[in-house]
Amino acid sequence: MAKSKRPTIRDVAAAAGVSTQTVSRVINNRPDVAPETLERVQEVIRETGYAPNMLARGLTQGRSHQLGVVAYGLEYFGPSRIVGAIERTAAEMGYGISLTLILDPETVDADSILTGLRARQVDGIIWAVPEVGDNRSWARSGGIDGNGPVLLVGPMNGRSQFPTVSIDNAAMGRLATQHLLDGGARHIGIVTGPMSWWEARQRLAGWRETIEATGREAEDCLIVEGDWTVACGEQALYRLLETCPDLDAVFASNDQMALGLMHAAHTVGRQIPEDIAVVGVDNIAESSHFWPPLTTVNQPLADAGVLDVHTIDAMIERSRQARRVLEPAPEQIVVEP
Amino acid sequence: MAKSKRPTIRDVAAAAGVSTQTVSRVINNRPDVAPETLERVQEVIRETGYAPNMLARGLTQGRSHQLGVVAYGLEYFGPSRIVGAIERTAAEMGYGISLTLILDPETVDADSILTGLRARQVDGIIWAVPEVGDNRSWARSGGIDGNGPVLLVGPMNGRSQFPTVSIDNAAMGRLATQHLLDGGARHIGIVTGPMSWWEARQRLAGWRETIEATGREAEDCLIVEGDWTVACGEQALYRLLETCPDLDAVFASNDQMALGLMHAAHTVGRQIPEDIAVVGVDNIAESSHFWPPLTTVNQPLADAGVLDVHTIDAMIERSRQARRVLEPAPEQIVVEP
DNA sequence: CTGAAAGCGCTTACAG
């Protein structure tokens, strides 16, 4: 028991008095095994605690039953939920997760990460790094070999050569802004995310569109660029109040910045929502526990995560069916908030 | 380019006019290769984009260069930081991460998870699920085969059969409580985490110890059990003020609950910190942006994550050196907050 | 410095 190496399929076969491929049939639940043989082999497996070596299995099958997941910012709300939902769904479907976290989305070297993951023989790759700067140019140009399924998560500028699953960020901006309009707001400011982020630009677009639909102008002085943090949300309100003293509402592109805004409002003695109404995005756990509760746009991150895995699984199956890929038009799936 | 399968070591060998094991030497940076040969092989590798199949390599070497990481609650502060730090450090050291997330720490089946991870041939396992209820009894009894390195992360009740890296939770309680005492507080309440959590009990113990060191009694009416959420922090303050009207300070066992407390204090018109001082734990990003800034105990989570990986790596190396394990006494490493 | 042989632990056709 001390130095016993893990048993192999050969050990099990010997102990059960059958060949290794019969054991293989048993562990793969194939039907063509005599009931009695099945029983005996299973008994041995139970006794020895045998578990097939996934490396060996992967080598012969040409698949690892692992999904490569590339993400940024696990400490933030969105990514942690997405990765959590992906892992859960993947586990249910028999996939393991090989996680790669990147430090800076803007300078990420997609090529080397994809190559590394493929060397690990992952069956498919879920790329959940947001588009920042031109860090997805590789996905538009198709400069990366089409070898092995890659799913892009999150919206991106232009058309991807790869299938994409994303939540409609412009709709988030529209929903939030419409809510503020419905509440009677006339001068609605916005704190955006960093403008290098496509998601941030989309939320801004939704805000602008909704304002302009009322016949008013989406003035530049109503826009402050933020960086997703509480601190900048705070500064943003001071800026907005300076440039637009009539301000009566703000759309914060995420909840963190919304909290900063509320902090600032409190500091300068403006009541929320009476003086200034605020809407955020994310529905973080704290949202409903502030003075007053924060109104926020909910992102269906869990649903999106489930969809991510189902989609990549379908891609994997498809690519295994037809070795000669039919070059199916990449589908762009968009989920509504 | 369309249907090109990935090249193998054999393809590279053929193209370079050498044997496969010469290529093997090159990709493993072994010194005994003629400069000219080295050059030629590297050239072919560059041209073909060859990357060794890690499954095959793992099969022969008996190691996958993957670490199994088991965690709970990626959406919470602590776990997301720990996992992030582990991934970063692992990547630097050449390990991939196979992530397993569990849904309920109390009912987790350690045996089946460890078995599954080992079937994937991970080189070592980092078990970062907190001790809740008796979900670590397996680690005390050693009922699990000692096969393959396992590192436990987080403090636990009693002695583990496996090495452990943890942050001193009792010290967190002591630091926080002492800070409140130093600020002049006389009646210091506590909102604990769920008492089924060992970490929560340790923070409570630190609070109790520090109170009693002053010669006062750590009365039961000063203790409210929470569940780590903002909502319960809020309720907790109401409860405490009822049972102890003299209350002038509270130690919240995490920042979320501290925020809830502050919300409640605001609601009932008590000033912080004048009327009631609050200290939390975690140092979440929002801490410093509330009215007033929250004082909090910082957990060195990133340091701990780095230490986790270095420790498991050392365990892996040791177990590979001596096949006949010397049964080294498991070390229990404790990091101070 | 380099190569022929064997083997890691499985699965995949192929026979029977």
Add this chain to the structure above:
DNA sequence: CTGAAAGCGCTTACAG
């Protein structure tokens, strides 16, 4: 229903 053979893509001794 079951087994002998070959092979997945590497690395590890072992020769030279």
